[in-house]
Amino acid sequence: MQALLTVAYDGTRYAGWQRQTNGLAVQQVIEDALAKLMGRAVVLRAASRTDAGVHALGQRAAFGADGLKVPLEKLPEVLNGLLPPDISVTAAEEAQDGFVPRFRAREKTYRYQIQNAPYPNPLIGRYSAWVRQSLDVDAMGEAAAHCIGRHDFKAFCAASRDVFEKSTVREVFSCGVEVREERAGSRLIAVTVTGGGFLYNMVRILAGTLVYAGLGKIPPPSVPEIIASKDRTRAGKTMPPNGLTLVEVVF
Amino acid sequence: MQALLTVAYDGTRYAGWQRQTNGLAVQQVIEDALAKLMGRAVVLRAASRTDAGVHALGQRAAFGADGLKVPLEKLPEVLNGLLPPDISVTAAEEAQDGFVPRFRAREKTYRYQIQNAPYPNPLIGRYSAWVRQSLDVDAMGEAAAHCIGRHDFKAFCAASRDVFEKSTVREVFSCGVEVREERAGSRLIAVTVTGGGFLYNMVRILAGTLVYAGLGKIPPPSVPEIIASKDRTRAGKTMPPNGLTLVEVVF
Numbered sequence: 001m002q003a004l005l006t007v008a009y010d011g012t013r014y015a016g017w018q019r020q021t022n023g024l025a026v027q028q029v030i031e032d033a034l035a036k037l038m039g040r041a042v043v044l045r046a047a048s049r050t051d052a053g054v055h056a057l058g059q060r061a062a063f064g065a066d067g068l069k070v071p072l073e074k075l076p077e078v079l080n081g082l083l084p085p086d087i088s089v090t091a092a093e094e095a096q097d098g099f100v101p102r103f104r105a106r107e108k109t110y111r112y113q114i115q116n117a118p119y120p121n122p123l124i125g126r127y128s129a130w131v132r133q134s135l136d137v138d139a140m141g142e143a144a145a146h147c148i149g150r151h152d153f154k155a156f157c158a159a160s161r162d163v164f165e166k167s168t169v170r171e172v173f174s175c176g177v178e179v180r181e182e183r184a185g186s187r188l189i190a191v192t193v194t195g196g197g198f199l200y201n202m203v204r205i206l207a208g209t210l211v212y213a214g215l216g217k218i219p220p221p222s223v224p225e226i227i228a229s230k231d232r233t234r235a236g237k238t239m240p241p242n243g244l245t246l247v248e249v250v251f
Numbered sequence: 252m253q254a255l256l257t258v259a260y261d262g263t264r265y266a267g268w269q270r271q272t273n274g275l276a277v278q279q280v281i282e283d284a285l286a287k288l289m290g291r292a293v294v295l296r297a298a299s300r301t302d303a304g305v306h307a308l309g310q311r312a313a314f315g316a317d318g319l320k321v322p323l324e325k326l327p328e329v330l331n332g333l334l335p336p337d338i339s340v341t342a343a344e345e346a347q348d349g350f351v352p353r354f355r356a357r358e359k360t361y362r363y364q365i366q367n368a369p370y371p372n373p374l375i376g377r378y379s380a381w382v383r384q385s386l387d388v389d390a391m392g393e394a395a396a397h398c399i400g401r402h403d404f405k406a407f408c409a410a411s412r413d414v415f416e417k418s419t420v421r422e423v424f425s426c427g428v429e430v431r432e433e434r435a436g437s438r439l440i441a442v443t444v445t446g447g448g449f450l451y452n453m454v455r456i457l458a459g460t461l462v463y464a465g466l467g468k469i470p471p472p473s474v475p476e477i478i479a480s481k482d483r484t485r486a487g488k489t490m491p492p493n494g495l496t497l498v499e500v501v502f
Contacts, residue, residue: 010373055374057434076370090370119327119341122261123306123496127374183308245374 002099003065003072005030005044005079006091008057012126012242013086016052017059023052026087027061033082034063037070047101047249048108051201053241055127058109058248060101107173107250109194112207113243117186124188129207129243135214137177137189143213144175144191146223147206154230156209158201158238168230171196177210189214192247201238208236253350254316254323256281256295256330257342259308263377263493264337267303268310274303277338278312284333285314288321298352298500299359302452304492306378309360309499311352358424358501360445363458364494368437375439380458380494386465388428388440394464395426395442397474398457405481407460409452409489419481422447428461440465443498452489459487 007030015023019031027044034042046061070078075092083089113128115121120130154168172195181188191207209226212218218226218236226234258281266274270282278295285293297312321329326343334340364379366372371381405419423446432439442458460477463469469477469487477485 008372008374010376057372057374080370085371085376086373088371088373088376090372117341119331120336120339121259121308121341122337122339123259123308123378125261125336125339126377 001065002062002095004062004093004095005089007059008088010086011053011055017050047105051241054244056246060249062095062101104251105249109248110203111245111247112191114189129240139220140210140214141177142220143210143223144177147175148172151227155235156202156205157199204239207239212236252316253313253346255313255344255346256340258310259339261337262304262306268301298356302492305495307497311500313346313352355502356500360499361454362496362498363442365440380491390471391461391465392428393471394461394474395428398426399423402478406486407453407456408450455490458490463487
């Protein structure tokens, strides 16, 4: 039997999801908590390897749960008692043996938040990138619509992408821009994108391209041409990780 | 000439607004930045002495600005360059000499955020208190309405209140409860209260009383009687500081 967890985390102080030698990973912290609970080493397999500083509301991760003495419905509460406040398990369910979340994810939703204000608001800064110049949200939305569909997204892929990935073709099911909050000249703009999968840094480059559209640096109608060019230098800059949140994974 | 700043801060790592010996205060960090800029010691006078861990969106603070070489409209940007990311100056304007923000504040608005969810969401946890049991928001709203008006709020005042305060009578102009966000069984509930001034811990005790109303521990119609009793033990518990934000000060 495998257990499949839903996990939320504030990625600020972590070197990303994946266990590594260069810093504390979210995976490691949860695996250590599970090891305490199970009395043996545990390996977690996640749906998405979020980067350093990226947050999650609905990360999913599975582990072999044979010998688990806690009923699954009590597992979130018990695990949260062993986890720091910036990581929270919000659900646990059963999964079949051999279920590998990364390969079974049919749909992932990410949100990129941009604070558009003359001065940064520290109560939003952990979870958004700050853009000082006023953004044209309509132009961003128009550019976002051009990102929908099955395309070769090589132009939206970091050069240092995983060399084992064979194809840079991905399908974006939906991509939209909304103003989530507005207060005294300050707006919180959210880019929400759902797709079958994403290339390395793709959402952050997509968000950067929409920001360029909002600044007038990229005309929205030229987005299809930028994608078709497969030329990374024609897209917007890679936005910082703290604005990005993995919202949901659908299997 | 005095300069009057509008300041936002994430209070998590601070021992409150007021300079003190037991930890780093927001006042101290901004005064140190101003001292660098002015080449002399600067004393800031704030509208509200927020407690340790309490946040602000619209704190106001004044200082004697004679000799300031930066134009006022450039001051926020210059100061933010000298401040850590969890403190941000969002406006600067001129104020008369002798203007003491604390005595001139006619109206202060605070917001207390409560995360009502089976498991805590770490992306909200810095700025809200977590309540696991489901809250009756209508009952909270009914209890809130009973807090409006000019009352002796001794029942909502921490025992360790400032002994120099002569009266515990305060006027609450408005007090309301709203669901700010709702997602997958998780709600972010906000208590917003505006008044002429507040006693020590008053908003956190008021929020705790509304939470008790939401849990069914205090019937909303008994709130006037609890206030009239002037008995601290009859009100709800003092909610933790991280849920509280000073939103606005009106002079």
